[in-house]
Amino acid sequence: MPPNRIIVHVDLDYFFAQIEELENPQYRGKPVVVGVYSGRTDESGAVSTANYIARRFGVRSGMPISWAKRALRNEEAVFLPVNRERYNIISDQIMDILRSCGDKFEQVSVDEAYLDVSEKLLGHFERAEELGRGIKASIGEKVGLTCSVGIAPNKLVAKIAANSVKPDGLTIVLPDAVVDFLRPLPVGRLYGIGKKTEEILTARGLRTIGDLADQPVDQLSQIFGKTLGNYFHQSANGIDDSEVKERGLPKSLSRIITLKSDTRKMDELWPTLEILCNDLTQKIHTYGIAFRIVGIIAITSNMSVQSRSLSLNEAVTDKSVLLDSVERLLKDYLSESRQDLRRIGVRISAFSPVAVQRSLSSFLG
Numbered sequence: 001m002p003p004n005r006i007i008v009h010v011d012l013d014y015f016f017a018q019i020e021e022l023e024n025p026q027y028r029g030k031p032v033v034v035g036v037y038s039g040r041t042d043e044s045g046a047v048s049t050a051n052y053i054a055r056r057f058g059v060r061s062g063m064p065i066s067w068a069k070r071a072l073r074n075e076e077a078v079f080l081p082v083n084r085e086r087y088n089i090i091s092d093q094i095m096d097i098l099r100s101c102g103d104k105f106e107q108v109s110v111d112e113a114y115l116d117v118s119e120k121l122l123g124h125f126e127r128a129e130e131l132g133r134g135i136k137a138s139i140g141e142k143v144g145l146t147c148s149v150g151i152a153p154n155k156l157v158a159k160i161a162a163n164s165v166k167p168d169g170l171t172i173v174l175p176d177a178v179v180d181f182l183r184p185l186p187v188g189r190l191y192g193i194g195k196k197t198e199e200i201l202t203a204r205g206l207r208t209i210g211d212l213a214d215q216p217v218d219q220l221s222q223i224f225g226k227t228l229g230n231y232f233h234q235s236a237n238g239i240d241d242s243e244v245k246e247r248g249l250p251k252s253l254s255r256i257i258t259l260k261s262d263t264r265k266m267d268e269l270w271p272t273l274e275i276l277c278n279d280l281t282q283k284i285h286t287y288g289i290a291f292r293i294v295g296i297i298a299i300t301s302n303m304s305v306q307s308r309s310l311s312l313n314e315a316v317t318d319k320s321v322l323l324d325s326v327e328r329l330l331k332d333y334l335s336e337s338r339q340d341l342r343r344i345g346v347r348i349s350a351f352s353p354v355a356v357q358r359s360l361s362s363f364l365g
């Protein structure tokens with residue numbers, strides 16, 4: 001067992017809005033707000049996220065879109081509806097990169113994951129910076145997005161570290177520095193301390209994590225009960241033994257590519273799709289998995305996003321089945337749409353582990 005546990009937390013910066021900027025460079029430099037429109041008016045609905053320029057005007061996740069519009073009324077702001085399918089494809093691609101960067105990998109949300117790299121770095125924290133830079137560079141080069149990375153001796157501190165410098169941050173908290181790193185931060189930064197609990201704590205003069213760490217654990221237990229009291233005491237002191245939980249098979253794998261020029265001609269689209277299918281087939285062989293659902297995603301010249309998918313009768317690994325399915329889906333789609341395509345993607349899911357290869361089992365049998 002290496003002397004130190006080394007845990008990495010990665011969180012993408014203004015995820016949905018950054019993807020929109022990546023695909024529409026004309027939005028760069030403007031406030032960008034992505035939201036779920038409830039439909040009644042073009043002002044009703046909630047903000048999902050906003051880029052950092054919009055945040056300077058007070059725009060935040062969860063606020064009504066009408067508020068954001070008011071805050072940005074004098075700006076040349078861009079308001080966009082969420083496009084989960086597109087974000088999921090990019091998320092898959094990022095998670096696929098991250099999965100290969102550590103000994104253990106745990107995705108915790110669409111744009112967040114933990115890695116355990118203790119073995120990989122042999123417990124040497126001095127190698128953490130290079131590793132962190134490498135992860136950021138991979139996501140930057142392969143996907144084009146920035147993320148913030150925290151590296152620390154446990155999940156609790158790694159996540160707080162990642163969120164402490166954003167966007168495009170890299171924060172390393174050495175084992176000896178954990179307590180001093182946490183002390184000045186507001187108590188609300190600890191996982192499990194929401195607005196209500198924060199109010200109870202600040203009402204008692206406990207504003208910072210340091211204030212909380214200095215409280216005798218018995219007093220915290222009196223207020224919050226033994227379990228929670230203990231948990232707050234441990235967290236405030238930077239103690240967290242929870243493991244990075246490997247979740248087994250990925251949920252889905254996908255690839256998306258921008259075409260050299262916009263087109264809706266099958267013979268021009270096909271070489272690109274073959275590349276995507278090759279790539280995905282290689283991936284599933286590496287993971288030893290079979291897929292049952294195949295989908296395509298088409299982004300048109302005017303940036304509308306369309307997707308189609310089909311379920312196979314059984315899970316397979318064959319490239320020919322993947323190509324056939326993609327061809328069927330694309331023909332179907334093209335027969336219904338007149339738009340040229342700008343980007344095209346393929347997504348496979350519903351994975352199951354592959355049984356022992358027939359050649360091998362017959363050899364053994």
Ligand code: DCP
Pocket residue numbers: 011012013014015016017047048049050061062110111166167
């Ligand atoms: N999201 C959402 N509704 C919320 C919060 C988040 O739909 N109330 C979505 C949009 C975000 C994504 O989840 O882009 C990731 O959430 P984060 O909390 O990580 O926020 P961002 O990535 O947008 O910004 P940050 O740079 O602060 O991480």
Ligand code: CA
Pocket residue numbers: 011012013014015111
């Ligand atoms: Ca994020």
Ligand code: CA
Pocket residue numbers: 011012109111112
């Ligand atoms: Ca996140």
